[in-house]
Amino acid sequence: MLSDGPVETRFAPSPTGRLHLGHAVSAIRAHDYARERGGRFLLRIEDIDGTRSRPEFVAGILEDLTWLGLRWDSLVFQSERLATYEAALEALKARGLVYPCFCTRAEIAASASAPQGDVGPVYPGTCRGLSAEEVAARAHLAHCWRLDMAKAGAITGVLSWHDAIAGTVVADPLAQGDVVLARKDAPASYHLAVTLDDAAQGVTDVVRGVDLFAATDVHRVLQALLGLPVPRYHHHALVVDAAGRRLAKRDGALSLAEMRAAGEDGVVLAARVRGGVIAAVSRC
Numbered sequence: 001m002l003s004d005g006p007v008e009t010r011f012a013p014s015p016t017g018r019l020h021l022g023h024a025v026s027a028i029r030a031h032d033y034a035r036e037r038g039g040r041f042l043l044r045i046e047d048i049d050g051t052r053s054r055p056e057f058v059a060g061i062l063e064d065l066t067w068l069g070l071r072w073d074s075l076v077f078q079s080e081r082l083a084t085y086e087a088a089l090e091a092l093k094a095r096g097l098v099y100p101c102f103c104t105r106a107e108i109a110a111s112a113s114a115p116q117g118d119v120g121p122v123y124p125g126t127c128r129g130l131s132a133e134e135v136a137a138r139a140h141l142a143h144c145w146r147l148d149m150a151k152a153g154a155i156t157g158v159l160s161w162h163d164a165i166a167g168t169v170v171a172d173p174l175a176q177g178d179v180v181l182a183r184k185d186a187p188a189s190y191h192l193a194v195t196l197d198d199a200a201q202g203v204t205d206v207v208r209g210v211d212l213f214a215a216t217d218v219h220r221v222l223q224a225l226l227g228l229p230v231p232r233y234h235h236h237a238l239v240v241d242a243a244g245r246r247l248a249k250r251d252g253a254l255s256l257a258e259m260r261a262a263g264e265d266g267v268v269l270a271a272r273v274r275g276g277v278i279a280a281v282s283r284c
Contacts, residue, residue, distance in 0.1 A: 007039030008204050011065075011072075012194065014046045015057035018255035019064045021278065022209070022239040022246065028273050029236055030207035031070045042201055043072035047079045048186050048193065064256040067266035076201065078188075084196055085188035088226060089145060089181060097151055097225065098181060100135055100143040101127040122177035144189075145182040149173050149221070156224040161216055164234040171217040179218050195219045199228040210235040211246065239278060 009030040013023060034041040045061065047053040065072070092098045103126050111124050128148060159171040181192040198206060213235045223230050238246040241253070260266065272278055
Protein backbone atom coordinates (compact mmCIF):
# COMPACT_ATOMS: atom_id res chain seq x y z
CA MET A 1 0.00 0.00 0.00
CA LEU A 2 0.94 3.66 -0.19
CA SER A 3 3.16 5.30 2.37
CA ASP A 4 2.27 8.56 4.09
CA GLY A 5 4.72 10.49 1.92
CA PRO A 6 3.98 13.55 -0.22
CA VAL A 7 1.42 13.49 -3.01
CA GLU A 8 2.84 12.78 -6.47
CA THR A 9 0.81 12.97 -9.66
CA ARG A 10 1.78 12.64 -13.30
CA PHE A 11 0.77 13.55 -16.83
CA ALA A 12 1.83 10.93 -19.37
CA PRO A 13 1.13 11.87 -23.01
CA SER A 14 2.25 9.96 -26.08
CA PRO A 15 4.24 12.05 -28.61
CA THR A 16 2.17 10.89 -31.58
CA GLY A 17 0.53 14.23 -32.27
CA ARG A 18 -0.18 17.63 -30.74
CA LEU A 19 -2.06 18.03 -27.47
CA HIS A 20 -5.69 19.19 -27.53
CA LEU A 21 -8.08 20.57 -24.91
CA GLY A 22 -8.82 17.14 -23.47
CA HIS A 23 -5.12 16.65 -22.73
CA ALA A 24 -4.97 20.10 -21.18
CA VAL A 25 -7.77 19.28 -18.76
CA SER A 26 -6.00 16.12 -17.54
CA ALA A 27 -2.66 17.88 -17.21
CA ILE A 28 -4.14 20.82 -15.29
CA ARG A 29 -6.12 18.57 -12.95
CA ALA A 30 -3.07 16.42 -12.17
CA HIS A 31 -0.83 19.47 -11.75
CA ASP A 32 -3.22 21.29 -9.45
CA TYR A 33 -4.01 18.24 -7.31
CA ALA A 34 -0.33 17.90 -6.44
CA ARG A 35 0.41 21.61 -6.05
CA GLU A 36 -2.58 22.22 -3.76
CA ARG A 37 -1.20 19.55 -1.43
CA GLY A 38 2.43 20.61 -1.55
CA GLY A 39 3.29 17.64 -3.72
CA ARG A 40 5.13 16.94 -6.96
CA PHE A 41 3.85 16.93 -10.54
CA LEU A 42 5.71 14.55 -12.85
CA LEU A 43 5.84 14.45 -16.63
CA ARG A 44 6.31 11.16 -18.44
CA ILE A 45 6.64 10.88 -22.21
CA GLU A 46 5.19 7.56 -23.38
CA ASP A 47 7.35 7.20 -26.47
CA ILE A 48 7.76 3.45 -26.99
CA ASP A 49 5.63 3.43 -30.14
CA GLY A 50 8.57 3.71 -32.50
CA THR A 51 6.42 3.96 -35.62
CA ARG A 52 4.41 6.99 -34.46
CA SER A 53 6.44 8.86 -31.83
CA ARG A 54 8.22 11.96 -33.13
CA PRO A 55 10.77 14.32 -31.52
CA GLU A 56 8.82 17.32 -32.76
CA PHE A 57 5.76 16.13 -30.84
CA VAL A 58 7.86 15.83 -27.67
CA ALA A 59 8.93 19.44 -28.15
CA GLY A 60 5.31 20.38 -28.78
CA ILE A 61 4.17 18.77 -25.51
CA LEU A 62 6.74 20.75 -23.52
CA GLU A 63 5.78 23.95 -25.35
CA ASP A 64 2.05 23.42 -24.77
CA LEU A 65 2.37 22.67 -21.06
CA THR A 66 4.60 25.71 -20.56
CA TRP A 67 2.06 27.83 -22.44
CA LEU A 68 -0.63 26.65 -20.02
CA GLY A 69 1.54 27.84 -17.13
CA LEU A 70 2.33 24.34 -15.83
CA ARG A 71 5.70 23.33 -14.42
CA TRP A 72 6.86 19.77 -13.76
CA ASP A 73 9.32 18.43 -11.20
CA SER A 74 10.79 15.59 -13.26
CA LEU A 75 10.74 14.33 -16.83
CA VAL A 76 10.97 10.64 -17.76
CA PHE A 77 10.91 8.93 -21.16
CA GLN A 78 9.50 5.43 -21.43
CA SER A 79 12.08 4.63 -24.13
CA GLU A 80 14.72 4.77 -21.38
CA ARG A 81 12.96 2.07 -19.35
CA LEU A 82 12.77 -0.81 -21.81
CA ALA A 83 14.91 -3.11 -19.65
CA THR A 84 12.43 -2.71 -16.78
CA TYR A 85 9.52 -3.78 -18.96
CA GLU A 86 11.46 -6.74 -20.32
CA ALA A 87 12.41 -7.92 -16.83
CA ALA A 88 8.79 -7.77 -15.63
CA LEU A 89 7.58 -9.68 -18.68
CA GLU A 90 10.23 -12.35 -18.20
CA ALA A 91 9.20 -12.74 -14.56
CA LEU A 92 5.59 -13.30 -15.62
CA LYS A 93 6.72 -15.78 -18.29
CA ALA A 94 8.65 -17.74 -15.67
CA ARG A 95 5.45 -18.07 -13.65
CA GLY A 96 3.49 -19.29 -16.66
CA LEU A 97 1.17 -16.28 -16.56
CA VAL A 98 1.65 -15.06 -20.12
CA TYR A 99 1.49 -16.76 -23.50
CA PRO A 100 2.39 -15.82 -27.08
CA CYS A 101 -0.48 -14.79 -29.35
CA PHE A 102 -0.16 -14.99 -33.14
CA CYS A 103 -3.61 -13.61 -34.00
CA THR A 104 -4.05 -10.44 -36.03
CA ARG A 105 -6.46 -7.68 -35.06
CA ALA A 106 -8.63 -8.57 -38.05
CA GLU A 107 -8.84 -12.20 -36.94
CA ILE A 108 -9.85 -11.18 -33.43
CA ALA A 109 -12.46 -8.71 -34.67
CA ALA A 110 -13.89 -11.33 -37.04
CA SER A 111 -14.15 -14.01 -34.37
CA ALA A 112 -17.79 -14.79 -33.60
CA SER A 113 -16.77 -15.71 -30.06
CA ALA A 114 -15.13 -12.37 -29.30
CA PRO A 115 -17.38 -10.34 -26.95
CA GLN A 116 -17.22 -6.56 -26.96
CA GLY A 117 -15.36 -4.91 -24.10
CA ASP A 118 -14.85 -1.29 -23.11
CA VAL A 119 -12.20 -0.71 -25.80
CA GLY A 120 -13.31 -3.10 -28.54
CA PRO A 121 -13.50 -6.86 -28.93
CA VAL A 122 -12.23 -8.94 -26.03
CA TYR A 123 -9.67 -11.53 -27.08
CA PRO A 124 -11.40 -14.95 -27.24
CA GLY A 125 -8.33 -16.89 -26.09
CA THR A 126 -7.53 -18.52 -29.42
CA CYS A 127 -3.82 -19.01 -28.67
CA ARG A 128 -4.18 -19.73 -24.96
CA GLY A 129 -4.31 -23.48 -25.46
CA LEU A 130 -1.51 -23.88 -27.99
CA SER A 131 0.85 -26.73 -27.17
CA ALA A 132 4.58 -26.19 -26.69
CA GLU A 133 5.13 -27.83 -30.07
CA GLU A 134 2.67 -25.49 -31.79
CA VAL A 135 4.26 -22.44 -30.18
CA ALA A 136 7.73 -23.58 -31.23
CA ALA A 137 6.56 -24.08 -34.82
CA ARG A 138 5.17 -20.53 -34.95
CA ALA A 139 7.91 -18.81 -32.94
CA HIS A 140 9.36 -17.18 -36.07
CA LEU A 141 6.06 -15.40 -36.71
CA ALA A 142 5.21 -11.96 -35.33
CA HIS A 143 3.44 -12.29 -32.00
CA CYS A 144 2.47 -10.42 -28.88
CA TRP A 145 2.38 -11.65 -25.28
CA ARG A 146 -0.93 -11.86 -23.41
CA LEU A 147 -1.69 -12.17 -19.72
CA ASP A 148 -3.68 -15.30 -18.86
CA MET A 149 -6.25 -13.44 -16.80
CA ALA A 150 -7.89 -16.54 -15.34
CA LYS A 151 -4.54 -17.84 -14.06
CA ALA A 152 -3.66 -14.40 -12.73
CA GLY A 153 -6.98 -14.10 -10.93
CA ALA A 154 -6.52 -17.48 -9.30
CA ILE A 155 -3.32 -16.14 -7.75
CA THR A 156 -4.47 -12.66 -6.77
CA GLY A 157 -7.98 -13.45 -5.61
CA VAL A 158 -10.55 -10.66 -5.39
CA LEU A 159 -8.99 -7.21 -5.75
CA SER A 160 -10.26 -3.67 -5.28
CA TRP A 161 -9.10 -0.10 -5.79
CA HIS A 162 -10.34 3.35 -4.82
CA ASP A 163 -11.64 6.08 -7.08
CA ALA A 164 -12.25 9.61 -5.81
CA ILE A 165 -15.80 9.63 -7.23
CA ALA A 166 -16.84 5.98 -7.47
CA GLY A 167 -15.39 5.00 -4.09
CA THR A 168 -14.21 1.42 -3.57
CA VAL A 169 -14.32 -0.53 -6.82
CA VAL A 170 -14.18 -4.33 -6.90
CA ALA A 171 -12.01 -5.18 -9.89
CA ASP A 172 -13.45 -7.29 -12.73
CA PRO A 173 -10.36 -7.96 -14.86
CA LEU A 174 -11.88 -11.01 -16.55
CA ALA A 175 -14.20 -8.62 -18.40
CA GLN A 176 -11.11 -7.23 -20.18
CA GLY A 177 -9.97 -10.66 -21.35
CA ASP A 178 -6.36 -11.75 -21.81
CA VAL A 179 -4.87 -8.30 -22.40
CA VAL A 180 -1.65 -7.68 -24.32
CA LEU A 181 1.42 -6.98 -22.17
CA ALA A 182 4.00 -6.79 -24.97
CA ARG A 183 2.97 -5.84 -28.49
CA LYS A 184 4.27 -7.15 -31.78
CA ASP A 185 5.70 -3.72 -32.57
CA ALA A 186 6.58 -2.47 -29.07
CA PRO A 187 8.36 -3.95 -26.02
CA ALA A 188 5.44 -3.27 -23.69
CA SER A 189 1.77 -2.45 -23.89
CA TYR A 190 0.14 0.52 -22.21
CA HIS A 191 -1.04 -1.71 -19.36
CA LEU A 192 2.37 -3.07 -18.41
CA ALA A 193 4.34 0.13 -18.96
CA VAL A 194 2.01 2.47 -17.10
CA THR A 195 1.75 0.15 -14.10
CA LEU A 196 5.52 -0.21 -13.77
CA ASP A 197 6.18 3.48 -14.43
CA ASP A 198 3.70 4.75 -11.85
CA ALA A 199 5.29 2.52 -9.23
CA ALA A 200 8.86 3.48 -10.18
CA GLN A 201 8.06 7.20 -10.10
CA GLY A 202 6.30 6.97 -6.74
CA VAL A 203 2.98 8.18 -8.11
CA THR A 204 0.47 8.31 -5.26
CA ASP A 205 -2.52 9.69 -7.18
CA VAL A 206 -3.39 8.87 -10.78
CA VAL A 207 -5.48 11.62 -12.36
CA ARG A 208 -6.84 10.62 -15.78
CA GLY A 209 -9.95 10.46 -17.94
CA VAL A 210 -12.87 8.17 -17.23
CA ASP A 211 -12.17 6.36 -20.50
CA LEU A 212 -9.43 4.51 -18.59
CA PHE A 213 -11.65 3.55 -15.65
CA ALA A 214 -12.04 -0.11 -16.68
CA ALA A 215 -8.33 -0.40 -17.51
CA THR A 216 -7.61 0.15 -13.82
CA ASP A 217 -8.89 -3.37 -13.13
CA VAL A 218 -6.05 -4.72 -15.28
CA HIS A 219 -3.51 -2.45 -13.62
CA ARG A 220 -4.68 -3.65 -10.22
CA VAL A 221 -3.97 -7.26 -11.24
CA LEU A 222 -0.47 -6.37 -12.43
CA GLN A 223 0.22 -4.48 -9.21
CA ALA A 224 -0.74 -7.56 -7.20
CA LEU A 225 1.30 -9.96 -9.35
CA LEU A 226 4.41 -7.76 -9.35
CA GLY A 227 4.22 -6.60 -5.73
CA LEU A 228 3.70 -2.93 -6.58
CA PRO A 229 1.99 -0.21 -4.50
CA VAL A 230 -1.59 0.77 -5.32
CA PRO A 231 -2.13 4.49 -5.97
CA ARG A 232 -5.37 6.36 -5.47
CA TYR A 233 -7.32 7.04 -8.65
CA HIS A 234 -9.17 10.14 -9.82
CA HIS A 235 -11.06 9.53 -13.08
CA HIS A 236 -12.54 12.73 -14.46
CA ALA A 237 -15.16 13.38 -17.12
CA LEU A 238 -13.96 13.78 -20.69
CA VAL A 239 -14.15 16.89 -22.82
CA VAL A 240 -16.49 16.16 -25.71
CA ASP A 241 -17.34 17.88 -28.99
CA ALA A 242 -20.74 19.12 -30.14
CA ALA A 243 -21.69 15.58 -31.18
CA GLY A 244 -20.87 14.20 -27.75
CA ARG A 245 -17.70 12.45 -28.90
CA ARG A 246 -14.54 12.65 -26.82
CA LEU A 247 -11.86 14.83 -28.38
CA ALA A 248 -9.40 12.97 -30.59
CA LYS A 249 -6.81 13.99 -33.16
CA ARG A 250 -8.34 11.65 -35.73
CA ASP A 251 -11.68 13.44 -35.40
CA GLY A 252 -10.23 16.90 -36.05
CA ALA A 253 -9.92 18.15 -32.48
CA LEU A 254 -8.27 21.55 -32.53
CA SER A 255 -4.77 21.35 -31.06
CA LEU A 256 -3.47 23.65 -28.35
CA ALA A 257 -0.87 24.86 -30.85
CA GLU A 258 -3.64 25.95 -33.20
CA MET A 259 -5.47 27.66 -30.36
CA ARG A 260 -2.26 29.48 -29.47
CA ALA A 261 -1.75 30.53 -33.11
CA ALA A 262 -5.30 31.88 -33.13
CA GLY A 263 -4.43 34.23 -30.25
CA GLU A 264 -5.59 32.18 -27.26
CA ASP A 265 -3.76 32.90 -24.00
CA GLY A 266 -2.73 29.62 -22.33
CA VAL A 267 -2.84 30.91 -18.76
CA VAL A 268 -6.33 32.32 -19.36
CA LEU A 269 -7.41 29.02 -20.91
CA ALA A 270 -6.09 27.14 -17.86
CA ALA A 271 -8.06 29.48 -15.60
CA ARG A 272 -11.22 28.70 -17.57
CA VAL A 273 -10.57 24.99 -17.18
CA ARG A 274 -10.13 25.43 -13.42
CA GLY A 275 -13.38 27.38 -13.30
CA GLY A 276 -15.26 24.74 -15.24
CA VAL A 277 -15.77 27.09 -18.19
CA ILE A 278 -14.44 25.14 -21.14
CA ALA A 279 -15.70 24.63 -24.65
CA ALA A 280 -14.69 21.82 -26.96
CA VAL A 281 -13.45 22.98 -30.33
CA SER A 282 -13.01 21.11 -33.58
CA ARG A 283 -12.02 21.90 -37.14
CA CYS A 284 -14.91 19.74 -38.40
